[in-house]
Amino acid sequence: MNDNVLYTRVYEVHKEDFAAAGEASARVKRKLKQIGIDAAIIRKIAIASYEAEINMIIHSYGGTMTINIGESSIVIICADTGPGIPDVELAMKEGYSTAPQNIREMGFGAGMGLSNINRNSDNMSITSSPEGTTIRMEFET
Numbered sequence: 001m002n003d004n005v006l007y008t009r010v011y012e013v014h015k016e017d018f019a020a021a022g023e024a025s026a027r028v029k030r031k032l033k034q035i036g037i038d039a040a041i042i043r044k045i046a047i048a049s050y051e052a053e054i055n056m057i058i059h060s061y062g063g064t065m066t067i068n069i070g071e072s073s074i075v076i077i078c079a080d081t082g083p084g085i086p087d088v089e090l091a092m093k094e095g096y097s098t099a100p101q102n103i104r105e106m107g108f109g110a111g112m113g114l115s116n117i118n119r120n121s122d123n124m125s126i127t128s129s130p131e132g133t134t135i136r137m138e139f140e141t
């Protein structure tokens with residue numbers, strides 16, 4: 001991205017905090033509506049950021065979601081503190097999930113999150129190690 005950041009905001013996302021699941025992505029969505037971003041783009045950002053938020057709640061030790069609004073793009077960065085994704089290529093596959101049974105009973109763990117992020121963003125990158133996973137997604141506006 002080579003875009004001036006006009007607005008930035010960081011939201012905390014906590015491990016296993018299902019009560020607050022979707023709050024960070026809902027706040028992002030509200031902000032985008034407020035500044036008049038195109039509804040179709042908001043929808044894509046809402047889907048992708050929700051999936052990344054839920055992944056941090058379910059699969060990680062917790063982390064942050066940062067939104068950077070630029071003149072011609074919106075970048076969302078989800079960064080957690082571990083335990084990392086051992087095989088990112090495998091994790092990206094539709095239907096692949098390590099979610100345990102109790103999580104599946106809550107309606108999560110279909111294994112579609114990462115592929116949904118990929119499909120809905122104009123650019124996506126994942127870096128991961130045992131110290132943490134960072135997912136960066138970019139949307140042209």
Ligand SMILES: Nc1ncnc2c1ncn2[C@@H]1O[C@H](COP(=O)(O)OP(=O)(O)O)[C@@H](O)[C@H]1O
Binds near residue numbers: 051059082114
């Ligand atoms: N932030 C993360 N930290 C650790 N592992 C993750 C993270 N996000 C995704 N994963 C791994 O990638 C898999 C696939 O993710 P996803 O496509 O969202 O499916 P689901 O969340 O339904 O399992 C997860 O089951 C998990 O093993």
Ligand SMILES: [Mg+2]
Binds near residue numbers: 054111112113
């Ligand atoms: Mg998921």
